[in-house]
Each structure stands twice: as C-alpha cells, then as structure tokens.
Amino acid sequence: MKVSGKLVEIFKTVQITDKFSKREFVLEYAPNPKYPELVKFEIVQDKCALLDDFKVGDAVEVDFDLRGRKWTDKQGEVRYFTTVQAWRLSSAEGGAGNAPSKSSGPSSDEDSTDYGGGKESDDPF
Secondary structure (H helix, E strand, C coil): CEEEEEEEEECCCEEEECCEEEEEEEEEECCCCCCCEEEEEEEEHHHHHHHHHCCCCCEEEEEEEEEEEEEECCCCCEEEEEEEEEEEEEECCCCCCCCCCEECCCCCHHHHHCCCCCCCCCCCC
C-alpha cells in the first residue's frame, strides 16, 4: 500500500528488546483537506534509519504494510493490535535538496512481529 502526506512528527528509535528496535512517525494524510487524518506509522530494525534524511514538514510518499496480531493477557483476555508498518520512504516533491527514495523491500515477518523474543509475555510489545 502507498500513501502521500506531510511529516508531522518523527520520534527517536526505541530498543524494544535486545534484537528488536522500532521508530515511529506521524503523517498528515489529507484526501479531504478540510478533514486531514494524522496516521502513526512505525519502521522496524535497520529501516529505522530511513527517517534520518527527512524532517518535520517534508512531503513524503510512504510504502507500508498493515500488520495485525492477536495477544492473550495473563487473565485470558484476548486483544488485537494493528500496526501500520512502513518499509519505504521517498520525497513526494521533485527537485534538488529532497531525500532520495530509500528501501530494501518489506521487512520479513520475523523482523516485524517478534516483539517479545518469540514468546508470549505480559507486554504485547
């Protein structure tokens, strides 16, 4: 999937476990300019560096996957989580001074869903 918009916020990379890191950013997506949507994306592992060439206010095009996960807590309550996971960022504006397209393709399932070392844990992330 692909969407274009303006970067509203870029967060720092967070180390979730010894083997898993992620970085989030917010994109203003405005198919109807009267009612813009603010969508939070995440990038994982080595792709966290993709945001380094961009700044808040930049117009970007984002290639992403929708990810879903089921998690059962200690009390047996089932919860579902949805993640909007980016894997490519490119400038939506042409011309000099804009960041080039960066990608190495979508992340593998192992990189994107192993939040807790592959085991059920108290924390879904």
